[in-house]
Amino acid sequence: MTHNPMEENHERILSIYPNSYGFGFALMQGALTVIDKGVVRITPMSNTESIIEIKKLIKKxxxxxxxxxxxxxxxxxxxxxxxxxxxxxxxxxxxxEINYSLYSREQIRIVFDIWNAKTRYEIAEVIVRNIPKLRMLFFEKPKYPRTETYHFGLFDAVSLCICHYYLST
Incomplete structure (x- = not known):
């Protein structure tokens, strides 16, 4: 990612991306600065338990x-x-009264189209190339479309943050 206006927004944001495992999250301050990240596994799957864990992250x-x-x-x-x-x-x-924003998959794809990344996997590849801290969490390309691998939620959360930084400037 070359220098662009999205790097000027240094609002500290928490992105939460629910998925089939629980949810991925990313705490970022600036488009390329990951402060913390992870995937929270909820077993057995429960929205009540997910909300409890999400409230803890927001409080923390x-x-x-x-x-x-x-x-x-x-x-x-x-x-x-x-x-x-x-x-x-x-x-x-x-x-x-916590500020929040919603971004669609279409908006994420529009932002990452700059790097010719259209699929979730291609978007994750762009993220890894530009945020070396996440390289160790990268995974092989899934064999089937829409296959959910464990760390996809984390990369989806980071893509939401980048989308926010890009579109909010």
């Missing part, structure tokens, strides 16, 4: 803004459980 990091996926776009393949979880997170943020 006290971000200036939380970023979530806007699942209403055409490219979103979220199941009903994950859609409800995102609605619940949004309601919690609103009720607690």
């Amino acid at each position: 990091y006290d971000p200036e803004r939380v970023i979530l996926e806007d699942f209403k776009g055409n490219s979103s393949f979220k199941c009903a459980r994950v859609k409800q979880l995102i609605r619940s997170i949004s309601a919690y943020l609103k009720m607690n």
